[in-house]
Structure formats: C-alpha cells, structure tokens
Amino acid sequence: MAKSVTTYVCSECGTHSPAYLGRCPRCGSWGTLEEERSAAPTARGGRAAAARRLATTRLEEVLDASLSRRSSGDAEVDRVLGGGWVLGSALLIAGEPGIGKSTLLLQLAQHAVEAGRSVLYVAGEESPAQVRMRADRLGLGSGMELTRENDARVIAEHVRAVAPDLVIVDSIQTLVDEDGAVPGTVSQLRDSTALLVDAAKGSGSTLVLIGHVTKQGSIAGPKVIEHVVDATFALESAAGLRVLRSMKNRFGATGEVGVFEMTQSGMQAVKNPSEAFLAERPRGVPGSVVVAALEGQRPLLLEVQALASKSPYAAPRRVVQGLDHRRVDVVLAVLERRLQLPLDSLDVYVNVAGGLRLTDPGADLAVAVAVHSAVTNRPAPDGTALVGEVGLAGELRSVGQLARRLEEARRADHPRLIGPRSRELPDGVRTLQQALALLWGDA
Ligand SMILES: Nc1ncnc2c1ncn2[C@@H]1O[C@H](COP(=O)(O)OP(=O)(O)OP(=O)(O)O)[C@@H](O)[C@H]1O
Numbered sequence: 001m002a003k004s005v006t007t008y009v010c011s012e013c014g015t016h017s018p019a020y021l022g023r024c025p026r027c028g029s030w031g032t033l034e035e036e037r038s039a040a041p042t043a044r045g046g047r048a049a050a051a052r053r054l055a056t057t058r059l060e061e062v063l064d065a066s067l068s069r070r071s072s073g074d075a076e077v078d079r080v081l082g083g084g085w086v087l088g089s090a091l092l093i094a095g096e097p098g099i100g101k102s103t104l105l106l107q108l109a110q111h112a113v114e115a116g117r118s119v120l121y122v123a124g125e126e127s128p129a130q131v132r133m134r135a136d137r138l139g140l141g142s143g144m145e146l147t148r149e150n151d152a153r154v155i156a157e158h159v160r161a162v163a164p165d166l167v168i169v170d171s172i173q174t175l176v177d178e179d180g181a182v183p184g185t186v187s188q189l190r191d192s193t194a195l196l197v198d199a200a201k202g203s204g205s206t207l208v209l210i211g212h213v214t215k216q217g218s219i220a221g222p223k224v225i226e227h228v229v230d231a232t233f234a235l236e237s238a239a240g241l242r243v244l245r246s247m248k249n250r251f252g253a254t255g256e257v258g259v260f261e262m263t264q265s266g267m268q269a270v271k272n273p274s275e276a277f278l279a280e281r282p283r284g285v286p287g288s289v290v291v292a293a294l295e296g297q298r299p300l301l302l303e304v305q306a307l308a309s310k311s312p313y314a315a316p317r318r319v320v321q322g323l324d325h326r327r328v329d330v331v332l333a334v335l336e337r338r339l340q341l342p343l344d345s346l347d348v349y350v351n352v353a354g355g356l357r358l359t360d361p362g363a364d365l366a367v368a369v370a371v372h373s374a375v376t377n378r379p380a381p382d383g384t385a386l387v388g389e390v391g392l393a394g395e396l397r398s399v400g401q402l403a404r405r406l407e408e409a410r411r412a413d414h415p416r417l418i419g420p421r422s423r424e425l426p427d428g429v430r431t432l433q434q435a436l437a438l439l440w441g442d443a
C-alpha cells in the first residue's frame with residue numbers, strides 16, 4: 001500500500017505546512033489550516049515512470065486553435081477578458097457573496113445561447129427554480145442546459161462527451177470529487193477544479209468557475225485554485241457600482257476593469273464611469289481632488305481624498321485605503337522635506353473615494369495635492385484633474401497614456417489637467433512645487 005503523507009493547507013491562501021499551525025504563516029489567518037493526505041511517491045512508481053518515453057511535439061506543429069476567441073456578447077466584459085472567451089480555457093470569477101456573480105454569468109450564458117452556442121450551467125448552490133426565477137426577472141429567454149450536479153467527475157465526463165461551448169460552474173465551493181466528501185475543503189476544491197479544467201481543455205470548452213471570497217476561511221477560497229486556471233477576475237463593489245477586474249490573464253492584460261451597475265434587469269455596463277465615480281464628490285472641500293488615472297488600458301477619473309488632524313500619538317497615524325501604502329509614504333516624505341509641509345504631528349488619512357483600488361503610480365500628484373489641500377485648508381479648483389508620478393527630489397515624472405487621460409478628463413468635464421510637462425501636455429509642470437503654485441498661485 002502506498003504510504004500517505006499528511007500536510008496542512010491554508011484554505012485562504014493555499015500555503016502548505018508540514019505541521020498544524022493555529023495561524024497561517026503566510027496570510028496570517030487563524031484556524032484556516034486543513035489536513036490533507038496524499039500518497040507518497042514510491043521508488044517503484046518512479047521506475048515505472050522512467051520506463052515510459054517522453055512524448056514531445058514541435059512547437060510550430062502545435063495546433064494554434066487554442067487561442068480562438070468568441071465575443072462574450074458584452075463589450076465591457078470582452079474588454080476585461082482581453083477580447084472574449086478563449087476556447088479550451090478555464091477562468092475564475094471571484095467575489096463576495098451577493099455581489100452579482102450569478103447574475104452576470106447568467107446574462108453571459110444567455111448571450112452565448114443567442115449567438116448559437118451551447119451552454120451548460122451547473123447550479124450547485126441554487127435550485128433550477130431559483131435560477132429560472134432570476135432568468136425571468138432579468139428577462140432572459142431559454143436554451144441553456146441546467147444541472148444541479150455537484151460531482152466533478154460526472155460533470156467532467158459530460159464536458160468530455162458533449163463538449164458544450166461554455167460551461168459555467170456556480171460555484172466551485174459546491175464541487176466534490178469523491179463519494180460522501182464534504183464540499184468546500186481545500187482538497188475537494190483543488191481536485192474537482194483540476195478535473196474540470198482538464199476536461200474543458202480536452203473538449204475545447206470555455207470553463208467559467210465562480211468562486212466565493214471569504215474573509216473567514218470557513219470554506220476554501222479561490223486562492224487555492226488560482227494557479228490551475230488561465231485567468232482570474234475579481235468582481236468587487238465600488239461607489240455603489242460593480243467593478244470586474246482582471247487579476248491574472250494568460251491571454252490578455254491584467255488590471256483591465258469593466259464597470260457595471262446592478263439594476264432590476266441585471267448587470268448593465270456603465271457608459272461613463274468617470275462621471276459615475278465623481279457623482280458624489282463634494283465641491284469646494286479641502287482635501288478632495290480628481291485624479292486622471294489609468295486602470296489597465298482605460299482612463300478613469302476618480303476622487304482622491306485626504307484628511308489631516310492633530311495627532312494624540314507620539315507616532316502619528318497614516319491610514320491609506322485604495323492606494324499603495326508605500327507610495328503614499330514617499331509622497332508624504334516629499335511634502336515634508338521638499339515643501340516643508342508640517343506633517344510630523346498630524347494623523348493623515350488618504351483614500352480613493354468609493355472604495356476603489358488604484359494601482360496607477362500616476363496618482364502620486366493627486367495624493368500630494370489632496371494632502372497639501374487638507375493641511376493648508378484650501379480646496380482645489382473645480383474642473384481640474386491631476387496626474388503624475390512624484391520622485392524623491394520632488395520632481396514630477398511622466399506617466400503612461402497621457403493623451404488618453406487628457407481626453408478622458410476633457411470628456412468628463414475636467415478641461416484642466418495638471419501633470420508632467422511633455423509633448424502631449426506642453427503647459428505641464430516639472431515639479432510638485434510648480435504644480436501647487438499653478439493650483440494656488442503660491443506655495
Ligand atoms: N429584484 C432585484 N432588483 C435589483 N437587484 C436585485 C434584485 N434581486 C436581487 N438583486 C441583487 O442581486 C444581488 C444578488 O445577485 P447574485 O445572486 O447574482 O449575486 P451572487 O454574487 O451570485 O451571490 P451569492 O453569493 O448569493 O451567490 C443582490 O445582492 C441584490 O443586490
């Protein structure tokens with residue numbers, strides 16, 4: 001009999017540990033390590049494998065059918081996917097409970113049916129009647145196959161035999177690959193997914209896996225299977241809207257975002273997300289500025305807010321949300337050392353309004369101006385958007401896609417863009433100091 005090895009796997013982040021630990025050493029979650037047994041490799045197994053010949057194929061002879069794409073039927077989703085569904089690929093859409101995963105996928109399933117493709121919808125969490133109710137509410141027609149099956153072996157077999165064009169599994173946390181197994185554990189999740197991914201690759205189907213993100217690791221999270229799938233997308237909530245973001249994509253750019261609104265008739269693409277994100281911006285309030293950001297390839301106007309208040313602590317607090325903490329620290333240091341802004345006794349809070357996350361280094365100038373505005377109690381003028389990376393010497397550095405940011409700023413009613421001087425922005429500035437002088441006529 002094969003000897004079995006016991007390891008422990010964190011259901012939040014997928015880290016392996018040889019011993020049980022109360023707290024995951026990587027992600028710091030408590031009580032998330034689960035026992036997992038696997039057969040130890042035996043010397044005999046090794047010899048048997050060595051007896052087989054390695055099969056290889058010349059790269060140029062590999063059929064390049066794998067990258068054929070099909071539009072998802074939704075321009076916003078296509079943008080995030082990198083052009084549409086890729087045949088024979090597996091992707092994961094993860095999000096918190098109730099965010100709208102089932103709604104979005106049901107709509108995309110319907111688009112596929114209308115384009116003449118076959119769809120299998122595996123509804124492990126809801127009864128067919130519930131799916132029907134949602135479809136009726138969204139005004140969706142018919143034509144897709146539904147199943148409540150949660151045994152990944154049965155689903156995989158069906159996918160191999162029937163090769164549906166699109167297979168949607170709602171959700172991975174309901175899958176099992178052994179009789180009587182408890183769904184949602186690390187090993188069930190990983191092994192079931194692997195089975196389905198393998199079947200989809202073999203049959204040329206596009207496999208979409210829906211996964212719940214849980215903060216409390218009671219069921220294994222999407223992290224555990226991220227490396228098995230070709231692409232991972234997160235569905236998040238921001239400023240009352242839904243943002244679909246590509247986190248990993250073997251067939252397209254990461255960081256691409258699609259913006260939707262959850263309406264009575266389902267997820268609707270938001271035509272002017274910049275306006276939507278700025279809708280609640282307070283006018284004439286110090287600390288609130290507009291950044292001409294770039295998310296993926298998409299220019300977006302967003303509000304950056306800062307607040308400074310006298311600190312009761314010896315080491316004042318720096319609370320940052322939606323921005324890279326380290327970048328904000330650098331900007332604060334530059335403000336303090338190069339512009340003599342007294343921050344040493346102030347608690348400073350900086351965030352992107354609406355709970356959006358911004359990875360663009362071009363947000364530095366907006367952070368600097370927001371903090372400066374908050375500390376000096378002067379509101380930034382209306383109709384002005386900011387962009388630029390701030391260097392340690394207080395210089396303003398150029399950013400990608402300036403022309404498109406400029407265009408978006410104009411379109412979204414912010415005709416004045418303050419940013420690094422360049423061909424696209426001839427009346428731009430070279431330093432943070434100059435940017436502030438331009439805004440407030442001094443500094
Ligand atoms: N009649 C309705 N009109 C508008 N929105 C609705 C309506 N009914 C439900 N919703 C919205 O749909 C959301 C649930 O959507 P959906 O079931 O697609 O989410 P999910 O991410 O699949 O959730 P779960 O984690 O439960 O699977 C609810 O949070 C609610 O905001």
Ligand SMILES: [Mg+2]
Pocket residue numbers: 101102103125170
């Ligand atoms: Mg759902």
